Amino acid sequence: MKVCHPWRSVTLNHKRHIQFLKSFPWLLLTAGEEEDQRYFFIPSENRACRLNLPEARGCHCWGSPNGWLVTLGFDQQFHLLNPLTRKRLPLPPLSTFKDRNFTASKPGTNRMFCVRKASVFTDDENPQFLVVYLIIGEFQKCAFARPGDTTWTVVGKSDLLIDVINFNGKLYAVKNGGHIRVCDDPNGPHPTLIHFAALPDVVMGTERFYLVELGGELHLVVRTSDRTQTDIPPYEFHHYVKTSYFEVFKLDLSTLKWDELETLGDYALFVGSNTTFALKASHYPDQCKAGCIYFTDDYDEAYGKLVGDDMGIYNLEADTFELLYKGDDILSRFSPPVWITPKPF
Template sequence: MDVSWTALPPEIIETISQKLPIYTDYIRFRSVCRTWFSSLPKTPLHLPPQLPWLIFSQQSFFDISTHKTHLINLPLSSHRTRICGSSHGFLIILNETPQIRLFNPLTGASLFLPPLHTFPNVVSFDYSNIGREYFVRNPNGDLGFFNLKQMCNYFIRKIVLSSSPQNDHFVAFAIVDGYNNLAFCKKGYDSWIFMSDEIFQFWEDVVYHQGLFYAVSKGGMIVVCDVDIPRVSVIETNVPVEFSGDIFYVVFSGEEMLLVTRSLGQEFSDGGIESNDMFVYKTVGFEVFKMDWNVMAWEKIETLGDRALFVGGNSSLCFSAVDFVGCCADCIYFTDDYSESNHDDAYGKHDFGVFRLLDQIIDPLLPSYPRNSYSWLGWPLPIWVSPNPC
């Protein structure tokens, strides 16, 4: 006896839907018929992290699973804007106001972290005068000042989140003032708290893993930050002779801690509308190291296996390429995050691509996109963001 698919019990429909790890597959499944649509929630709660989109302008993003560009409408302020992080589907947005905004480009959800003037080293703040000055205590104890433009570009290097901001227990963690301070805030806090003001290192990147934040310095030092106490534990590491690079990223692959080093070179610009006939920085290669916790040493690895890494201004991500259509194994997908201080001229906005670790070759990610395009002007640097329906 034939039974119509539309007559399946709701609990069976829900059980099947939970076997779908890709958000777009879930949407298609829910859209099969009215019965399935009404039996399933609009927001699935079972999904693992999704393959990220590349947001490269206020109006569009690139989906590597389909190799298609889609339209999007980011409600960015008319003020000069910088995206200083992307984590759990949310962009962390700064502009020339004190606000630090979290925005989900998939759902439109928005909320705010404590503003810039609530960091402990901002000793005074005047938003009423023309200069919009912040007076900030430097690591050596001297008092300096930043205007709003400088605060937007320099004061915060990067912000990562422990989980989606919709979670009542999420934590935001910031690398502050370039090199000297690590700060955090929890949901509901009205100000930021420093982990420590006595460890002076140039912190390159930070990642959240199993209840702790791990920050890595230019020399490969690790600090483990427990925000519940709060407490900082310093781990001195040994590095191999080939350990070098201009930018470092840290990411966990399961229980394995990886460190990605990025090397930059210079090339003469092509004289386009954004280049001003100057030398510009360009990525020339990557190396990957893993932490051997037995001897506290970084060891170089030659291959990522079936893994793919996504690095840049986002919280660094690691995926198994076999789980996603269009994702290439043993590759590093990268965007520029080194020219924040220069992004008036947008030099770095074209420095993104796919680095193949095995043969050390960089492939273009958007080969057909015009290099000198007016659509770049005025927008933040391209950034990866994992679509999150929650």
């Protein structure tokens, strides 16, 4: 394994816990996937560290802004895992979601390809409330569960989704090549998505989409990619796709009209296969780049080739890219790097 920064172990104690109460997001790297230690890059300090985390050994992981990783192991078990405290909460196993593409004879294949995205949402007034949304299966359906549930609840009419968000007590979803859908009562007995709004007129529908709350309003992030050449042989490389630019649109919930943003102002966005989230850069002085989108590779590769290379920092107003992290330890056949904001609870 080649790395670009010296690895340093993090020893957690009470003083460390205080330090992480308002931490800038970390990047969980793919290095150490099959080891008891997992490796993290801390952009605000331009350094990497390692944590003893045997609970994540061999797991496909998805990050979140609220301190939790969603993990899926070869045993087909989902968990919520706090990488600082190593606290782990059980979620329903993969076997409770029925899909004809899943086969118990190939658990590794299930782990790599069954979940397109996992998002974790909580209640600001009740941090103990947690709900995990998956985009899962052959038809990219939405399923959700809370810690301790025995089965995943499948949301009706949720085929071909790309991203979901729990916003103002409602579930919003963006459909592949389609439109925005909403479920007014995701806690009801039969949660079902219905049509809510069309995509912005200038959007083709073939891009990648992310839903995010920004300043108390619902926004759509559009990621456009181009096919490019690479020096790495195609068989070993993941794909020929590189992000070319982003667009961000705000939805007026009363008129259902979209307004394109020319700048993010004080905000920074974090997108990838993790929960999509925004931060105020002024809350992280000298750490966070305002007006930028921090992105990781989430291209849907169906053949188990390497993923992880398409990542960086994009300035929306200037239309410029900046290197985020580079090293062989971002490439994986299991899961690409993901964002997580560490919290010591």
